[in-house]
Amino acid sequence: MAPADRPTTVGPAAAAARVPVKGRGYWAETWLRFRRRRLPMAALCFVALLGLIALLSPCLAGTKPIVCRYKGELYFPALGYFNPRWENPVFMKDRFYKIYPKNLKKKDPESWAIWPVFYADPYRRVRDGEWEDRKGHQIYADPNWNNWFGTNQAGVDVLAQMIHGTRIALLVGFVSTSVAAVIGILLGAVAGYFGGLADMLVSRVVELVMCVPAIILILTLLAILDKPTIWHMMAMLGLTGWTGIARLTRGEFLKLRQAEFVTAARALGVGWLRIILRHILPNAMAPVLVPISFGIASAILTEAGLSLLGFGAPPPNPSWGTLLNSGKQNLQMWWLIVFPGVAIFLTVLSYNLIGEGLQESTDPRLREAGK
């Protein structure tokens, strides 16, 4: 990525002499325009908040202590929510069976622990008396003081699932769109820069992928795998979602390869890979961010839709779409539809707003008008 202060166009020498101050770079300019828009900025803040929730999810809801002192050692069992292997094996050996509060006190009276805000697990039902003398979670519970967002058919707390589902939603958005962006930018750049045969081949492939509806293609691809995981789905979403990015990158490269600074670079003997990566790409990136932002929104939507059909991550995984799936099977339980539905809506809306804001702040016609 280019440093923000790099001047992106080389004007005539005379003009440069008259204006000795270095102009703002393309990125700084774009950011300045973006920052002026209220709704996209609010959306960006919301996405940042979601990122925070995703990072802190084990501290917000869980049944494992964030930090605990057990038999003279410090442990962080809550990390197990990120990766089961990170849960310290000592608790497995001491037969905790994932029930921490009682066992900690019983097996080491000296121990202490810092607990998550909500004592609720996204994977299992909390039983009676697990936490001091509090009652366990009921199945099919309405939203109440114990379970703010209710519980599902297995008695698993919906709020805990929503908090941990944030991680999956954001991951799906970022990972799948990164895959799509890498493929799309690479193919689009090659097609736009070289033109001719490369362009024709890439355009054909784009046409091929676009001819089949994405959801149909993903269903077909997922069915090939024996046990699809959430990572497989992200890969599939990426493999089917790159066409828009490729087309836009191609267009930008077609335009920029004629630019004077590219001719200058070529005259200096810079290799094509370096021209593509260092000279053109930084200048083409801002408009390409627009389909990327919309792509994240549609990836989150598609993941939720597939999970709703039951094609998503295997059941214990707390994805928002999986919650909708149990809502579809239990239509009378509105809290299984409303809460994840609103979460998906707000996230998709945010990414769409960000995309819209980017579009407006990178649109050359609006740029010239000084808007």
Add this chain to the structure above:
Amino acid sequence: MLNYIIRRLAIGSVTLLMITFVVYGLIRNMPGTPLTVDLAESSPDKQISAEELKRRAEIYGLDKPWYVAYWKWAGNVLQGNLGRSIQEKQPVMRVIMPRIGPTLLLSVTSLALSYLLAVPLGLYGSARSGRLDERTTSVFMFMLYSFPSFVAALLLLNLFYVKLDGTLFHLKPGMVSDNYPQLTMGGKVLDVFKHSILPVFCYTYGSLAYYSRFVKANMEEVIRQDYMRTARAKGLSPLTVLVKHGFRNTMIPFVTMLGLTLPGLLSGSVILEEIFSWPGMGRLFFSAITTRDYEVIMTEILIYTLMTLAGQLVADILYAFVDPRVTYS
């Protein structure tokens, strides 16, 4: 023009060939064949012998590797034989035909509704651009566009199917009621109408929001043009200026859009049809994928691809009609 069409058709058939080849390879590599999936579901006492399995595999062409079987399939398709559905034990045509009507019922109604409403909405937006009422509508439309249709579908079902049960507004999923065959002609129409209200709504609102924004965005470019000012200056009514001088000049992107919606007409929505238990193409595809009904999957993919290619071609040809500046010679 004729040359152009012929060239496009040639490119299109190559695309078609490649897509069907790739998809055929993909689906033949799914774990399990229609025969074994069928077996896994039936009771153990109905197990058939290995020889019988082999005999059946031969009948359906499953004994050959997929790249050989593909050419046989393609040859059959060219002769008008789409194969047999292994699940339904019927020709594919007979499985797909009854699904087309329900899907078209939803998609055509929703397309017509969204276009009919989107154009006036978009024109209204561009006429009142920047005013408070326009800003409010526009933000609302943007939110509507971002609202996932499957969430709306579930919410509406929760409201109309569960909460309003027993009242006049009770609406059910599915396309027809259980007592459909006994109803009179008028009753039948009313029954289907009542069942289609919710799905049509869920199909329509998103595209309505999208199209109206699309119309408005295109109008915004046109409205700055000099000829618009001239038209206003010579005293034409604002409506004439907006529609005759403005909207007619945004027809090109509009026509492209129409071309792009063509495949969507027949593909249906897998998710919405699943939620509403609507017996359409999307739902058929979903069940065909889960039962590995190869020929049905292939036929549906063939239809989508054909429609997409046709849509692109039609859009390109229509360009020349709506804009005399575009020629293909």
